[in-house]
Amino acid sequence: MQFNYALRKGYKHVEGLPALGSQNVAKLNLNENFFIPREKLHELITEALADLDPRLYPQEEEERLQEKIGEYVGFPANNILVGNGGDEVLKRIACLFLEKGDRAITISPTFSMYRFAVSLQRAKLVEVPLKEDFSLDVNSLLSKATPKTRVLFLCSPNNPTANQFRIDDIKFLVESFPGIVVVDEAYVEFADYSVTPLIKKYENLIVVRTFSKAFGLAGLRLGYCVADAEIIEALSGSVSLPFSVNTVSLRVGVKILENKAIVEEALRKIRAEREKMLEALNSINGVKAFNSKTNFVLFKTEKPLDHVYNSLLRKNVIVRKIGDILSFRNCFRATVGLPWMNAKLIDALKEACSQTGGCSHANC
Incomplete structure (x- = not known):
């Protein structure tokens, strides 16, 4: 799997991280554009x-x-x-x-x-x-x-x-x-x-x-x-x-x-998917997503930063861990990915935010 190295590198401390095998990875940490066909x-x-x-x-x-x-x-x-x-x-x-x-x-x-x-x-x-x-x-x-x-x-x-x-x-x-x-x-x-x-x-x-x-x-x-x-x-x-x-x-x-038509079509899809992603994130209890004019979304969680981040990694979802922004705690950045990637993020985030336990500060 091409994203295996990206997922494993630097994350050895995350217990229970499964072997990828044939599983797909939602690589949403670097704001890459997956909508232009390779x-x-x-x-x-x-x-x-x-x-x-x-x-x-x-x-x-x-x-x-x-x-x-x-x-x-x-x-x-x-x-x-x-x-x-x-x-x-x-x-x-x-x-x-x-x-x-x-x-x-x-x-x-x-x-x-x-x-x-x-x-x-x-x-x-x-x-x-x-x-x-x-x-x-x-x-x-x-x-x-x-x-x-x-x-x-x-x-x-x-x-x-x-x-x-x-x-x-x-x-x-x-x-x-x-x-x-x-x-x-x-x-x-x-x-x-x-x-x-x-x-x-x-x-x-x-x-x-x-x-x-x-x-x-x-x-x-x-x-x-x-x-x-x-x-x-x-x-x-x-x-x-x-x-x-x-x-x-x-x-x-x-x-x-x-060949700008290729880019324009990708932009149209990204903007549409971005709105769906914002709506889905804001529907999760304990999550707030901020409006976006980019190909990524900033969101914060009530659950502690590392708890959410590690939970997403275990589900093969990679996002960017931001931390505190101004008065907003537990912030993350996620690329607007292909529909299946975004769905994988939403499902994993719902599970992470519904789990009981965890400490009340960002560095637990």
């Missing part, structure tokens, strides 16, 4: 490899993908930077704008990559909590800016809270923040809008995107950002390794942008 992706990869000469560096392929992404987002190719996954793009941004002693600001909770990218530059990251409804505390964010503050990182829709921030709030921050504003839109295709058009008005805005989520290419490590042409030129310079993205990934990126 066979169709294999077809696109085969087409991309048809006349490939691996002896050549991927110069033309990168330019071609920049053009295709530009068509997709409505910008010229010189406003596009392609990277080895969205994480590598974020790392480049931190490398360009931050140095030792500088400061960056982000929200909490949010994607952990910002902390990592900032720490590599030996800069300080200031984290500002979201409001209890997961909205931005705009005034608090701006109040944390100092003369040493260079970058503001926002994830919208946000991971792990799954909500999309108000465009007026983001626009106000871009206008008011005394530095670069990075908006990570890894999950934007599942949401209502993009802030990318604001780049035409605001030179300090960088929007980061990925092919890992909506496009189902997590294994190919392909991401990009959209920004002012001068910023793109700088990000393509000394902070970048030459030819950091391989030819196969670049070519497949072009192919899937030429």
Whole structure:
């Protein structure tokens, strides 16, 4: 079973974990897209490899993908930077704008990559909590800016809270923040809008995107950002390794942008399944699921964190254990999976939340 290693690795402490055998595993911990048929992706990869000469560096392929992404987002190719996954793009941004002693600001909770990218530059990251409804505390964010503050990182829709921030709030921050504003839109295709058009008005805005989520290419490590042409030129310079993205990934990126109908159908199914999943989670006694504009759902349980997590593992359901978020305890993140995966999660969660016993704190 392909998910056997993923299930077993790191979970040896869970007593009673059964051998998988022919059982299916609901792998719902990494926000992967299972709705684009693997066979169709294999077809696109085969087409991309048809006349490939691996002896050549991927110069033309990168330019071609920049053009295709530009068509997709409505910008010229010189406003596009392609990277080895969205994480590598974020790392480049931190490398360009931050140095030792500088400061960056982000929200909490949010994607952990910002902390990592900032720490590599030996800069300080200031984290500002979201409001209890997961909205931005705009005034608090701006109040944390100092003369040493260079970058503001926002994830919208946000991971792990799954909500999309108000465009007026983001626009106000871009206008008011005394530095670069990075908006990570890894999950934007599942949401209502993009802030990318604001780049035409605001030179300090960088929007980061990925092919890992909506496009189902997590294994190919392909991401990009959209920004002012001068910023793109700088990000393509000394902070970048030459030819950091391989030819196969670049070519497949072009192919899937030429076949957007595949992605659009997957998005339609994910949105529909997401609503069913939210309704089912909220029907379970002792569970609350929060609204989502992503391909995952955040939920909390009255039962202790480890009790629920280990119970799900024993039923071959893998979710992301989050812990406490603001005033909400025992929080989990689950990918919107295929219908059978989500049904398996719901059944296992019902059983976990109906079991008696267990302690009253999160670390039992």
